[in-house]
Structure formats: structure tokens, C-alpha cells
Amino acid sequence: MKLSKEIHKYNKYPERVLQFGEGNFLRAFSDWMIDLMNKKAGFGSSVVVVQPLEQGLVDMLNDQDGLYTLYLNGIKDGEAVREKMVVEAISRGINPYRDYEQYKEIASNPELRFVISNTTEAGIVFDEKDRFEDKPQKSFPGKVTALLYERYKEFDGAKEKGLIFIPCELIDKNGENLKKAILQYAALWKLEDAFIRWIEESNTFCNSLVDRIVPGFPKDSIEEITKELGYEDKLVVEGEQFHLWVIEGPDFVAEEFPADKTGLNVLFVKDLAPYRTRKVRILNGAHTSMVPVALLYGLETVREAVEDKLVGKFVRETIFDEIVPTLDLPKEELDYFANAVLDRFKNPFIKHFLTSIALNSHSKFETRVLPSLLMYKDRKGELSKKIVFSLASLIKLYENKANLELKDDQEILEMYERLWAAHDGTEDSIGKIVETVLAQEKIWKMNLNAVAGLKEQVCVYLKKIEQVGMVEAIKEVN
Numbered sequence: 001m002k003l004s005k006e007i008h009k010y011n012k013y014p015e016r017v018l019q020f021g022e023g024n025f026l027r028a029f030s031d032w033m034i035d036l037m038n039k040k041a042g043f044g045s046s047v048v049v050v051q052p053l054e055q056g057l058v059d060m061l062n063d064q065d066g067l068y069t070l071y072l073n074g075i076k077d078g079e080a081v082r083e084k085m086v087v088e089a090i091s092r093g094i095n096p097y098r099d100y101e102q103y104k105e106i107a108s109n110p111e112l113r114f115v116i117s118n119t120t121e122a123g124i125v126f127d128e129k130d131r132f133e134d135k136p137q138k139s140f141p142g143k144v145t146a147l148l149y150e151r152y153k154e155f156d157g158a159k160e161k162g163l164i165f166i167p168c169e170l171i172d173k174n175g176e177n178l179k180k181a182i183l184q185y186a187a188l189w190k191l192e193d194a195f196i197r198w199i200e201e202s203n204t205f206c207n208s209l210v211d212r213i214v215p216g217f218p219k220d221s222i223e224e225i226t227k228e229l230g231y232e233d234k235l236v237v238e239g240e241q242f243h244l245w246v247i248e249g250p251d252f253v254a255e256e257f258p259a260d261k262t263g264l265n266v267l268f269v270k271d272l273a274p275y276r277t278r279k280v281r282i283l284n285g286a287h288t289s290m291v292p293v294a295l296l297y298g299l300e301t302v303r304e305a306v307e308d309k310l311v312g313k314f315v316r317e318t319i320f321d322e323i324v325p326t327l328d329l330p331k332e333e334l335d336y337f338a339n340a341v342l343d344r345f346k347n348p349f350i351k352h353f354l355t356s357i358a359l360n361s362h363s364k365f366e367t368r369v370l371p372s373l374l375m376y377k378d379r380k381g382e383l384s385k386k387i388v389f390s391l392a393s394l395i396k397l398y399e400n401k402a403n404l405e406l407k408d409d410q411e412i413l414e415m416y417e418r419l420w421a422a423h424d425g426t427e428d429s430i431g432k433i434v435e436t437v438l439a440q441e442k443i444w445k446m447n448l449n450a451v452a453g454l455k456e457q458v459c460v461y462l463k464k465i466e467q468v469g470m471v472e473a474i475k476e477v478n
């Protein structure tokens with residue numbers, strides 16, 4: 001028996017929320033919150049989900065009438081808990097590549113008010129190849145611009161039909177960047193000035209920062225879970241208990257989106273920059289910098305990494321000695337956050353695979369780790385050893401990318417292919433590999449060979465890893 005409305009009755013509300021992205025994160029985060037807001041704060045809104053890519057999960061979602069089971073595992077009020085619930089927020093999913101008319105009709109729903117998205121770091125982009133006539137446009141902002149134009153025409157530019165955007169992509173100023181891309185499309189497609197004014201004046205683009213560890217589908221334990229549930233659910237999603245959503249926007253957003261009235265950890269603020277920097281540098285920075293080291297060490301999950309004697313020490317010292325000193329918030333606050341993050345990493349109920357965090361490691365290293373390396377050098381006048389060691393490990397990790405099925409930008413994968421194939425084991429050859437990787441301005445937004453001493457230090461560590469393997473090499477920096 002599969003999960004569906006036949007076995008789980010639920011209320012559908014007007015579709016007031018449009019969601020781009022049907023991935024694990026939103027289903028374990030904002031959809032869960034909207035479900036609670038419907039049940040506890042009279043929000044009265046269903047979510048219509050649009051699949052941003054041609055391939056995706058909306059068929060599966062529709063097959064289960066928008067329902068899925070969420071497990072929230074972790075520590076709540078000091079107690080270990082494993083809660084499960086069926087999330088009822090989603091009314092249906094649409095694949096705009098197949099059902100464009102259905103997608104277009106969303107624009108003329110007078111009750112629509114919010115747009116939530118998570119299209120990964122790659123999603124909020126302007127692609128000048130997108131054309132107005134495309135059905136649909138390739139990029140997420142292209143699709144939204146076309147939809148907004150439909151809405152603008154349908155309601156004659158009525159001010160109250162503007163939408164509130166709360167993007168969840170983990171990029172700086174996600175709301176502002178989405179708006180910028182939409183305005184670029186409006187200009188590219190030569191849409192009228194009045195439409196551009198309507199975007200500017202009647203639509204609201206909030207920046208937001210999300211935080212919840214969501215490992216996703218529990219592939220390891222799905223058989224037991226199915227037995228426990230008594231029904232089949234192809235969209236089970238697992239996340240931790242901890243959650244934080246920081247939303248930067250005008251006051252009326254908090255009134256209209258009553259997440260903070262339901263005991264949820266949702267903050268409406270005027271400036272989210274400090275929250276973002278703290279989270280991205282400490283939590284995501286620790287994740288990204290531990291991945292190559294822990295994988296080469298032979299570990300599989302985040303928990304194993306922080307609980308291992310040597311790798312755990314490496315992770316803690318990276319955070320407290322090399323990341324925290326580069327941040328500007330009060331030290332006690334940073335230490336408190338960092339300790340809480342380490343506790344979250346040790347969550348015994350969550351299996352967070354290092355290989356899943358490894359996806360696109362290079363762009364993550366650039367945004368989440370490199371700023372700490374550069375700031376540390378600036379402030380202390382020397383290199384942060386552990387972060388540099390992590391960079392050397394990253395280069396080594398990509399030698400055997402096929403073993404771990406590492407996914408990254410194709411150009412990056414091809415570069416490593418060439419570099420490692422030409423490697424003859426000599427110091428010169430290591431130097432060549434390191435110099436070439438550090439020179440990739442497309443990845444690092446600068447030539448890292450310009451950082452004094454960096455190339456030499458990466459070479460030293462890479463050579464050590466080559467010679468003695470990670471289990472011994474990590475002792476160099478511990």
C-alpha cells in the first residue's frame with residue numbers, strides 16, 4: 001500500500017505558495033513549516049510545486065497526492081527524539097517542461113502570494129539564451145519572469161497582486177540576486193517599463209538564510225522504515241530537529257507569513273549578513289573542509305569524522321583555531337554556535353554521507369572555506385595550516401574521483417583527469433598540479449598562486465599525503 005490521500009486524509013487550501021524546487025531540503029524545511037503554520041496559525045495555504053529541471057520528482061509527488069513522510073531526528077529540549085509526520089502542505093506538483101499550460105495558469109490565481117525556492121547555488125542565474133517565447137525557459141529566474149509577466153497582464157498591473165519572494169538558495173543576497181536576474185530578463189526581452197515598475201514596486205524580494213541538516217532519503221534504512229510506517233513512501237525525507245530561517249524583509253512579511261507565531265525558529269531581521277557569515281563559514285565551512293580529509297582517511301559520514309580521534313581533532317581545531325578567529329561577531333557567541341554545530345554533527349540519528357556534501361566541492365570551497373584562509377592570512381600574517389591541508393587533500397581526492405563518484409563542474413573534472421594522468425611522482429610534477437589548480441580563477445575568483453607561500457605549503461602537504469597516506473599525513477597538522 002502506498003502513501004496517498006486514500007490512506008491519509010488531509011485538507012487542501014488555496015494555493016497561496018508557489019515553490020520552485022521539489023528537493024529534499026524544501027520538503028523537510030519550508031513545507032514542514034507551512035504545514036505547521038496551517039495547523040497552528042491559520043495560514044490556510046497550500047503549496048504548488050514546480051519542478052525546475054526537466055528531470056525531477058513531481059510525478060512521484062503527485063503519485064502520492066503531494067504527501068510524504070518526514071523524520072526529524074535529534075535532540076529536542078535536551079532529549080533524544082525521533083519524530084515522524086506526514087507533511088500535508090503540498091497540493092500538487094507541475095512539470096513545466098511537459099505541462100506548460102498548467103504552469104502558466106498559476107499566474108492567474110488571484111490568491112497566490114508567496115514564492116519560495118531552492119534551486120541550489122546553480123539556480124539563480126541569468127542565461128541570455130533564455131527567450132521569452134520558450135516554454136519554459138531553462139533558468140529558474142527566466143521561468144519566474146515569464147510567469148510574473150503573465151500575472152502582470154492578467155491583473156492589469158494591480159499592486160496587490162504582487163508576490164513576496166523568499167528564496168532559500170545558499171548564496172549571498174539570494175533575494176536581491178533573484179530580483180536582479182528577473183530585471184535582466186525583463187530588459188533582454190524588452191518588456192514594457194510599466195511591468196518593470198510593477199516588479200520594483202509591487203513585488204517584494206526578501207533575502208533569507210536557511211539552516212537545517214537534511215541528509216534526505218534514508219536509502220540505508222528504507223526497508224525498516226517501510227515496515228514501521230506500514231505503507232510505501234518513495235519520498236521519505238530525514239532531517240535533524242534543529243532549524244533556523246532568518247528572513248530579511250519589510251515588516252509586513254512577518255505579519256503575512258506567521259512562522260514565528262508557531263514556535264518555529266524563524267527570525268525576521270533587518271540585516272541577515274552576520275547570521276549568514278557565521279553559518280556558512282562555521283557549519284558549511286567545517287563540512288566542506290572536512291570532506292576531502294575524512295574521505296581520504298576512509299570515513300563515510302560526518303558523525304564518524306567528528307568522533308574519530310584524529311579527524312575529529314582536525315575538524316575542531318579548524319573551526320576554533322582557523323575559522324572563528326576570522327569572524328567579527330563576539331567570541332562567546334561564535335564559540336557557542338560552533339559547539340552547537342559540533343553537537344549537531346554528532347547527531348546519532350542522522351547518517352550524513354560525506355560524499356553527498358562533496359557535490360561541487362570546488363565552488364563550495366571557494367565560498368565557504370577560502371574566505372577563512374584569506375582572512376586568516378590577512379589578520380595573522382601566516383597561513384592557516386589545517387585549511388591549507390584541506391585544500392591539498394581536495395586536490396588529492398580528485399585523483400580518484402571515479403571511485404567516489406565525485407560530481408563537480410565538467411571542466412574541473414577534466415582538468416584533474418589531465419593533471420593526474422600526467423603525474424610522474426616527482427616533486428616538479430606535484431608543483432605543476434598545484435600551480436595549475438591554484439591558478440584557476442574561474443573557481444577561486446582569483447589566482448591563488450598570488451597568496452604568499454600557499455603553493456609551497458600545499459605542495460608540502462600533497463607530497464606528504466602521496467608518500468604516507470592520509471592516516472599518517474594528518475598528523476602533520478594535528
Ligand SMILES: NC(=O)c1ccc[n+]([C@@H]2O[C@H](COP(=O)([O-])OP(=O)(O)OC[C@H]3O[C@@H](n4cnc5c(N)ncnc54)[C@H](O)[C@@H]3O)[C@@H](O)[C@H]2O)c1
Nearest residue numbers: 021022023024025052053119120121122123170212213214
Ligand atoms: N540538504 C541540506 O542539508 C541543506 C540545508 C540547507 C541548505 N541546503 C541547500 O539546498 C541545496 C540542495 O537541495 P536539496 O538538499 O533539496 O537537494 P535535492 O537534490 O533534493 O534538490 C535540489 C533541487 O534543486 C533543483 N536544481 C538543481 N540544479 C538546478 C539548476 N541548475 N536550476 C534550477 N534548479 C535546480 C532540483 O530540481 C531540485 O529541486 C544546496 O544547494 C544547499 O545549499 C541544503
Ligand SMILES: O=P(O)(O)OC[C@@H](O)[C@@H](O)[C@H](O)[C@H](O)CO
Nearest residue numbers: 210211212213214284287357359
Ligand atoms: O547542501 P550543500 O550540498 O550545499 O552543502 C552540504 C552541507 O554543508 C549543507 O547541506 C548543510 O548541511 C546545511 O547547509 C545545513 O543547514
